[in-house]
Amino acid sequence: MPAKTVIWVIASNRPGVLARVSQSFAGCETNIERVSFGRSRDKTVARMRIAFYVEDKTLEAILHSLGQLKEVIQVRTGSSTMRALSYWAVAYGLFVTILGLNLAAPLYSVYRTQWDLSPAMVVLVFAAYALVVIPSIVLFGQVSDRIGPVRILLCGIAATLSGSLCFLFANGLSMLLLARVLQGLAVGMFNGVAVSAMTELHKANSKRQAAYLAALLVTAGNALGPVLSGILAEYTPWPTRMPFLVHLLLVVPAVIGLLLVRIRSEPAGTASLHWPRVPAGIRGAFYTASLTSFLVWGVVSLFMSVVPTYLGVWVDRTGFLLSGLLAAGVLGFSALGQFTLGKLPLLRMMTAGYACLLLGLAGLVLALRFHSLIILFASILLVGMGHGPLYAGSLAYVNAIAPSEARGDTVSFFYTGTYIGVAVPVLGLGLLSGAFGLERAIEGFAGWMGLCACAGYLGWRRIINGGISNEFTGNDAAK
Structure with missing residues (x-):
């Protein structure tokens, strides 16, 4: 029309x-x-x-x-300006939603002592959002094709707002779980829709650039959340409430921006909802990329939940700011890894990323054995430097190889694997800790994830040696 x-x-x-x-x-x-x-x-x-x-x-x-x-010197369209504003409004909405997701990371130690939470309960609170994200991504990615992405994004930012309100007035385990469920809904809505919306709004309709910016925003939001929370909890009154008050203020511009977003899209028809399907021709490469994302987020989840909570027990150091910095450090170094190692050709990028990840897991085990904050910091640096190129490269690779007609399903399925990685490994860790103790459970976790990482690396070698991705390199992911 x-x-x-x-x-x-x-x-x-x-x-x-x-x-x-x-x-x-x-x-x-x-x-x-x-x-x-x-x-x-x-x-x-x-x-x-x-x-x-x-x-x-x-x-x-x-x-x-x-x-x-x-005779024409310049042509400027009003729609191009609005399109750019809409692009950055969606990007900011994604960022502020992810920012709120890990504000609680430095506060888990307070919740643990205040309400006598066990390691399994702490892990459950952390992972609850991921269990909701998985069906949300599948559902809302398809619903957006019928009612438009803007409505889904507005519902997502409303869920973000509600989650922070629940944390603000939390009085026990049930309220913490409700807050995380609402955050999971918000993340599911944004991750299921934001990348596709940003691709459509991008001035060049670049799938790679939109996916790379989305990955960077997710990493930055995850990293800055614990730092912001740690600073506010350490130096302002109401340590368990002030971070969420500030987050509510940051959400307001996102609400206004998303209300102004305009995306021209054709309705996808009335086909029934379905579980995402991956085209047969790319399944081998897709599963390898998804396994990579599963692994790196599984490891990072440990550093975002258990490590800050038990910092005082393991290395005899406490403090909201220190907990926040350590939780954020792994994703801060991830962003650094995306900028540096992400420029390598694909196989070299994956080799460097997996090497850093394996060394980081070994460092974590040594840090617990020797109760060393320095070794723990080195472990965080290595895991972060591995996470950045492995996650961003995998997402950009999947977004690039997916056929246009199946891109929504393929990316949604990729995120499904990612959030299974966020939830399942640390939940297993929580269960094992009850039987063998937390330190032994972490050692077993590190060993198992290390074996899976070796399998993932061999999968990438098979893909590249088979010629499937000869034209795709880490440089492409960074564009």
Whole structure:
């Protein structure tokens, strides 16, 4: 359906220029509704504001035709400005949602002592959101095709707001679980929709750039959340409430921005909801990439939940800020790893990432044996440097190899594997800790994840040696 569009044309002020501009519209079978001229200090330049009704495909043809005129200096569309604002509004909404997700990380030690929570309960509170994320991604990614992504994103930001309110007034385990469930709904809505929406709003419709920015925002939000919470808890009144008050204020601009988002999309029809399917031709590569994401987020979940909670027991150091910095450090170094190791060719990127991950797991075991904060910090650095390229590279790779008609299903399924990795390994750790003790459970966790990491690396070697991804490198993921 044609939509009202306004463009601004800057052209040389010569006789006949308006006639040639009009011919460009006539050649695309489009009528100009109104033309007005703006003032210009340079009398050799004419500034025109042109309003008309047009469909997207015809608009592209008009802009191309105008760009071919030698008198035209610049063409700017009102829709392009709105599109850019919408792109960054969705990006900010994703960031602030993920930011709230780990605000509680430095506070788990308080919750543990205040309400006498066991290691299994602490892990359950942390992982509860991931158990909700998995069906949410599958459901809302498909629902957005029917009602549009903006409504889903608005519901997601409302769930973010509600989750922080529940943390603000938490008075026990049940309220903590409700808060995490609401956060899981929010993350599921955004992860199921935001990447596709950002791809559509990107000025070049670049799948790789949209996916890479989304991965960077997820990493940055996860990293900054514990730092912000640790600072506010350490240096302001109400340590368990102030972080969530500040987060509520940060959510307000996201609500306003998402209310202004406009995405032109065609309805996907009335097909029934279904479990995501991966095209047969890319399944081997897809499962290897998904296993990689599963592993790195499983390891990071340990550093975001258990390590900050028991920091005082293992290395005899306490403090909200220290807990927040250690929880955030693994994802801060992940962002650094994305910028550095992410520029390597794919096989070298995966080799470096898996090497860092394995060394980091070994460092964690040594840190617990020797009660060393320095070794623990080195472990955090190595795990973070491994997580960055492994996660971002896997997501960008999946987004690139997925056929356009199956991209939504493929990316949703990738995120499903990712959040199973967030929840299941640490839940297993919590159960094992009751039988063998927490330190022995962590040693077993590190050994098992190390074996799976070796299998994942061999999978990447098989993909690359088989020629499936010869044209895709880490540089592509960083673009």
